[in-house]
Amino acid sequence: MTEPVKEGGRAWLFGDEVDTDVLAPGIYMKGSMEEMASHCLETVDPAFAPGVRPGDIVLAGANFGIGSSREQAAQALTILGIKAVVAKSYGGIFYRNALNFGLLAVTSQADITASPEDRLMVDGEVGKVTNLTTGETWGCDPVPPHLLDMIAAGGLVPSLERKLAAQQVK
Amino acid sequence: MPGQTLAEKIIAKAAGQETVTAGEIVTCRVDLAMMHDSGGPRRVAPILERLGAKVWDTDRVVVVTDHYVPAVDAESAHILDTTRKWVAANGVDNFHDMQGICHVVLQENGHLSPGMFVVGGDSHSPSGGAVGCFMFGVGATDMAGVLVTGETWIKVPSTIQILWSGNLSNGVSAKDMMLAACAKMGMGGGDYQVIEYAGETISGLSMQERLTLCNMAAELGAQTGIIAADQKTADYVTAAGGNPGDIEKWQGDADAAYRAVHEFNANTLSPQVAAPHSPANSSGVENHAGQNVHQAYIGACTGAKLEDLKMAARVLKGRKVASNVRLLIAPASTRTTAEAAADGTLATLTAAGAILMPSGCGACAGYGAGVLSENEVCIASTARNFKGRMGPGNSDVYLASPYTVAAAAVAGHIADPREFLNGGGA
Numbered sequence: 001m002t003e004p005v006k007e008g009g010r011a012w013l014f015g016d017e018v019d020t021d022v023l024a025p026g027i028y029m030k031g032s033m034e035e036m037a038s039h040c041l042e043t044v045d046p047a048f049a050p051g052v053r054p055g056d057i058v059l060a061g062a063n064f065g066i067g068s069s070r071e072q073a074a075q076a077l078t079i080l081g082i083k084a085v086v087a088k089s090y091g092g093i094f095y096r097n098a099l100n101f102g103l104l105a106v107t108s109q110a111d112i113t114a115s116p117e118d119r120l121m122v123d124g125e126v127g128k129v130t131n132l133t134t135g136e137t138w139g140c141d142p143v144p145p146h147l148l149d150m151i152a153a154g155g156l157v158p159s160l161e162r163k164l165a166a167q168q169v170k
Numbered sequence: 171m172p173g174q175t176l177a178e179k180i181i182a183k184a185a186g187q188e189t190v191t192a193g194e195i196v197t198c199r200v201d202l203a204m205m206h207d208s209g210g211p212r213r214v215a216p217i218l219e220r221l222g223a224k225v226w227d228t229d230r231v232v233v234v235t236d237h238y239v240p241a242v243d244a245e246s247a248h249i250l251d252t253t254r255k256w257v258a259a260n261g262v263d264n265f266h267d268m269q270g271i272c273h274v275v276l277q278e279n280g281h282l283s284p285g286m287f288v289v290g291g292d293s294h295s296p297s298g299g300a301v302g303c304f305m306f307g308v309g310a311t312d313m314a315g316v317l318v319t320g321e322t323w324i325k326v327p328s329t330i331q332i333l334w335s336g337n338l339s340n341g342v343s344a345k346d347m348m349l350a351a352c353a354k355m356g357m358g359g360g361d362y363q364v365i366e367y368a369g370e371t372i373s374g375l376s377m378q379e380r381l382t383l384c385n386m387a388a389e390l391g392a393q394t395g396i397i398a399a400d401q402k403t404a405d406y407v408t409a410a411g412g413n414p415g416d417i418e419k420w421q422g423d424a425d426a427a428y429r430a431v432h433e434f435n436a437n438t439l440s441p442q443v444a445a446p447h448s449p450a451n452s453s454g455v456e457n458h459a460g461q462n463v464h465q466a467y468i469g470a471c472t473g474a475k476l477e478d479l480k481m482a483a484r485v486l487k488g489r490k491v492a493s494n495v496r497l498l499i500a501p502a503s504t505r506t507t508a509e510a511a512a513d514g515t516l517a518t519l520t521a522a523g524a525i526l527m528p529s530g531c532g533a534c535a536g537y538g539a540g541v542l543s544e545n546e547v548c549i550a551s552t553a554r555n556f557k558g559r560m561g562p563g564n565s566d567v568y569l570a571s572p573y574t575v576a577a578a579a580v581a582g583h584i585a586d587p588r589e590f591l592n593g594g595g596a
């Protein structure tokens with residue numbers, strides 16, 4: 001059993017309808033994932049990719065990750081070190097990909113308020129988002145324990161790797 | 171206890187629960203996993219190798235080669251070879267090599283039946299909903315997870331109902347219904363939820379036409395499409411060698427909650443044409459009449475099943491393809507070709523000057539034979555007309571029903587197929 005996923009970091013704010021082309025621009029598809037990640041979200045916030053620090057959190061509006069099925073959109077965020085996304089809703093395929101790549105993506109209908117440098121904390125187990133800078137808290141949909149385990153392991157493939165290794169030890 | 175939609179009932183069964191609620195995340199046992207040559211073994215094998223894991227249940231895996239068949243170069247030959255070797259090494263007996271397009275082959279061979287929970291490594295996996303199962307498309311990482319564990323997690327989608335009343339007129343088909351739905355609801359209208367098709371028009375449709383409806387749930391941006399099983403479904407599944415089971419069990423409750431209901435009337439529906447570069451860019455054929463085309467393409471899981479070929483034959487019977495157009499027909503499966511040969515459909519098509527192509531995805535996604543040149547225009551019975559899908563970025567694809575594609579082939583430009591159907595059947 002791994003630690004329940006709680007992520008805390010600086011907030012990066014985005015609006016509605018941030019699509020997969022903005023997250024993983026098609027023109028960089030042929031290059032490395034690292035190069036792709038360095039262009040992640042640059043058309044909406046050029047400061048994002050160079051400025052992100054491991055553990056930071058994305059706070060967005062409705063339909064985050066809408067668009068194509070490309071897994072790279074979620075992967076790019078994890079490469080930059082983003083640990084959690086809080087949004088009003090998600091593109092369905094992006095949501096699957098995010099969790100499978102170990103990104104704690106939670107849904108909250110609350111009007112969460114944060115300024116760019118505020119520190120946020122996301123608790124996927126109980127379903128709570130806290131602005132550590134202002135002390136305010138909001139509810140979010142909790143994530144079931146076995147998916148939190150998968151996220152904590154770094155995603156679907158690493159978590160399977162861990163499970164299979166554990167079986168062999170037995 | 172609130173009523174459950176059909177999709178919710180299937181997900182609940184697969185999750186081992188009494189009921190599920192939209193938005194809830196559950197883990198489901200997978201009844202069947204389908205992969206094709208493009209997104210299948212070549213992409214999942216490296217992940218399975220990294221994990222040192224084996225397929226959880228080879229009887230529940232179906233592999234189809236369709237995207238790169240027949241091989242046209244060393245690269246496609248290698249992809250097919252990789253697929254065949256993986257299937258042999260892993261003992262997967264359900265292997266349909268060059269027998270047609272996966273979504274059609276799956277149903278023809280009785281692999282699907284009502285109430286099943288199925289994942290497919292292809293975005294048009296919603297096609298499976300035609301027989302009343304819940305089937306959706308997943309990527310390589312998800313598929314690898316399924317192959318190792320036999321399970322996958324899902325955020326229970328809500329259900330949007332599309333209700334059709336009335337009867338389709340002569341020369342109007344399921345493809346026109348979907349283009350009209352795309353125009354009204356937009357490509358995001360399905361919002362990664364389930365689209366359930368219902369109403370008297372749907373009851374009257376054949377299984378192949380129902381496949382076309384569910385297939386294009388993908389163009390509405392839905393997670394999947396589904397049609398509750400009826401006697402037609404049961405008969406079809408039985409004839410295909412499957413077991414339909416108890417179809418009464420797989421019906422939505424009368425008091426189930428739908429997120430939205432969209433109503434359409436078939437009586438007033440005219441042949442539809444989607445202009446480049448989106449299926450949502452659809453309107454009546456009259457708005458596009460006279461548009462010049464270089465190629466007419468009848469192909470894909472969406473538009474080259476036996477009934478699709480018959481629609482084209484009704485237009486082409488006793489007529490010739492115009493000299494400025496090439497008409498390419500790639501039947502959706504080898505069985506389709508055999509049946510069309512047996513009932514005379516094929517002879518009608520070739521007598522009109524159609525060029526017969528191998529069964530496979532072909533030009534649909536730009537992988538196979540029949541792609542376009544610079545600035546060429548094609549009218550196709552396929553599902554998508556995104557920029558550059560069938561050729562260079564400056565080539566154009568109009569989407570239409572097999573009737574309308576055949577009419578364009580005869581007229582030499584986009585035309586109303588009803589002008590060629592006076593006097594009725596083939």
Ligand code: SF4
Nearest residue numbers: 294470471531534535
């Ligand atoms: S025919 Fe076209 S839409 Fe159908 S599976 Fe092949 S590429 Fe996809």
